[in-house]
Amino acid sequence: MKHAVSPARRDPPWLVAILIGISVAYLALVLLLPLFTVFAEALRRGLAPLLQSFADRDAIAAIQLTLLIAAIAVPLNAIFGLAAAWAVTKFEFWGKSALITLIDLPFSISPVISGLVYVLLYGAHGWFGPALDTLGIKVIFTVTGIVLATTLVTLPFVARELIPLMQAQGNDEEAAAATLGANGWRTFFQITLPNIKWALMYGVLLCTARAMGEFGAVAVVSGHIRGKTATMPLHVEILYNEYNFVAAFAVASLLALFALVTLAVKTFLEAQFADELAAQRWR
Amino acid sequence: MLRPWEAGLDHVWSVISHPRTIAALKLSFGAAFVAALINAIFGTIVAWVLVRYDFPGRRLLDAFVDLPFALPTAVAGISLAAIYAPNGLIGAAFAPLGLQIAYTPLGVMIALVFVGFPFVVRSIQPVLEDLQVEVEEAAATLGATRLRTIVAVIGPAIAPALVAGFSLAFARAVGEYGSVIFIAGNLPNVSEIAPLLIVIRLEEFDYAGAAAVGLVMLAVSLLLLLVLNLLQSHIARRGR
Numbered sequence: 001m002k003h004a005v006s007p008a009r010r011d012p013p014w015l016v017a018i019l020i021g022i023s024v025a026y027l028a029l030v031l032l033l034p035l036f037t038v039f040a041e042a043l044r045r046g047l048a049p050l051l052q053s054f055a056d057r058d059a060i061a062a063i064q065l066t067l068l069i070a071a072i073a074v075p076l077n078a079i080f081g082l083a084a085a086w087a088v089t090k091f092e093f094w095g096k097s098a099l100i101t102l103i104d105l106p107f108s109i110s111p112v113i114s115g116l117v118y119v120l121l122y123g124a125h126g127w128f129g130p131a132l133d134t135l136g137i138k139v140i141f142t143v144t145g146i147v148l149a150t151t152l153v154t155l156p157f158v159a160r161e162l163i164p165l166m167q168a169q170g171n172d173e174e175a176a177a178a179t180l181g182a183n184g185w186r187t188f189f190q191i192t193l194p195n196i197k198w199a200l201m202y203g204v205l206l207c208t209a210r211a212m213g214e215f216g217a218v219a220v221v222s223g224h225i226r227g228k229t230a231t232m233p234l235h236v237e238i239l240y241n242e243y244n245f246v247a248a249f250a251v252a253s254l255l256a257l258f259a260l261v262t263l264a265v266k267t268f269l270e271a272q273f274a275d276e277l278a279a280q281r282w283r
Numbered sequence: 284m285l286r287p288w289e290a291g292l293d294h295v296w297s298v299i300s301h302p303r304t305i306a307a308l309k310l311s312f313g314a315a316f317v318a319a320l321i322n323a324i325f326g327t328i329v330a331w332v333l334v335r336y337d338f339p340g341r342r343l344l345d346a347f348v349d350l351p352f353a354l355p356t357a358v359a360g361i362s363l364a365a366i367y368a369p370n371g372l373i374g375a376a377f378a379p380l381g382l383q384i385a386y387t388p389l390g391v392m393i394a395l396v397f398v399g400f401p402f403v404v405r406s407i408q409p410v411l412e413d414l415q416v417e418v419e420e421a422a423a424t425l426g427a428t429r430l431r432t433i434v435a436v437i438g439p440a441i442a443p444a445l446v447a448g449f450s451l452a453f454a455r456a457v458g459e460y461g462s463v464i465f466i467a468g469n470l471p472n473v474s475e476i477a478p479l480l481i482v483i484r485l486e487e488f489d490y491a492g493a494a495a496v497g498l499v500m501l502a503v504s505l506l507l508l509l510v511l512n513l514l515q516s517h518i519a520r521r522g523r
Binding site for chain 1: 328329331332333335336340342344346348349350351353354355356357359361363365366396397400419420424429432458460461465481482490493497500501
């Protein structure tokens with residue numbers, strides 16, 4: 001279509017030039033400048049101080065904590081997303097549309113409010129906080145709280161990617177497998193999973209990116225304890241507020257690098273497996 | 284140590300009607316609205332350019348549209364603060380004119396423009412791609428100028444998607460926290476956003492205050508999104 005533009009769609013060259021110019025300038029100013037600045041500020045004093053920032057014990061602890069949180073929250077939401085999508089698309093049950101709406105909820109509310117909900121439930125003065133405290137269980141200002149908040153905020157990614165795709169694919173292949181005598185697990189691993197594997201990977205990718213970068217919800221429940229409950233984004237905040245800009249931008253540049261890899265893999269998946277993805281709108 | 288339901292409606296009302304709360308809510312909703320409006324205008328242009336024109340680097344730019352989703356908000360936040368601070372790249376250019384961007388409501392709006400950017404583009408793009416070439420050809424054959432075709436044919440076709448994208452950008456911006464707090468400077472009554480006020484109330488262990496602010500945010504958001512939803516279906520019906 002790009003090669004033979006219909007005369008009805010041909011815009012005057014000056015208009016094309018102006019519109020492309022506006023778009024490129026806007027993208028450069030709004031998106032690329034902030035990205036470039038992260039790396040420029042991290043390298044402001046050269047490479048040595050940048051690398052030195054990663055030798056810091058608290059920075060290493062923050063990186064480890066972020067990886068741990070993602071390693072718990074992402075598999076949980078991948079399993080939940082699979083189960084929810086399977087339930088919603090293969091069965092009819094009462095309250096189905098309510099469930100779909102509910103899955104979307106974490107995208108519609110402020111992450112700060114998602115965190116607030118956990119403080120109201122499990123905080124020192126929350127609903128269950130005092131009761132859990134007598135059992136020696138603490139949620140708020142601990143890793144447990146961060147895992148809960150991250151899991152809530154990243155809950156929709158896998159489910160949202162799988163539901164439209166599995167709806168489009170329908171039940172025919174599963175029904176055929178059942179007729180031929182395959183049991184539920186065999187059907188899942190030999191029919192359903194191969195059909196949705198790229199979409200699942202796409203959902204997991206977006207989920208991982210958000211799990212590692214989540215700030216608002218985690219900030220509310222973590223308590224910002226250096227080296228203990230500070231994830232990478234929170235560690236960036238701590239360093240920045242201490243005017244330790246090189247170190248703050250060093251950790252930030254690592255997160256930015258990860259964001260670029262995410263974008264690259266996402267673009268690759270979209271280009272290669274377009275018809276095997278629902279390519280949900282990202283949020 | 285009171286939650287709203289324990290403190291009674293009087294306490295909830297005193298928190299909500301406090302000038303500082305009202306200022307924060309006004310800023311969050313106002314800046315989110317302006318930012319979404321800016322993104323609606325430029326997002327439409329960018330979507331049009333990415334779908335209709337071919338130029339070197341188009342696919343790369345297309346991929347970068349999603350950057351605000353991929354980049355952690357805290358990273359964007361400190362970067363924007365560095366750019367627009369009085370000694371930053373852009374901040375320094377405006378400082379001699381007496382215009383300060385960082386640590387003012389203007390800075391808040393700039394951060395919200397960043398986080399909301401992809402929504403409008405990604406809403407309009409698929410609609411533009413699906414628009415049949417015959418429709419525009421028919422308009423041209425019937426003697427419509429290009430401008431008339433854009434206003435009378437293409438405009439109504441993308442309008443519902445534009446409103447949908449605006450709503451998503453607006454909703455996201457209202458609740459945004461990480462990318463805003465660094466550039467905002469967080470002066471009470473001036474550049475303090477509502478989500479930050481929730482965090483501050485929680486740090487004071489004023490659960491009731493925090494929950495009250497959160498409830499108002501949810502209620503107002505819900506109301507505005509309902510209005511935008513009605514607007515969207517109204518436009519969609521008229522376009523048919």
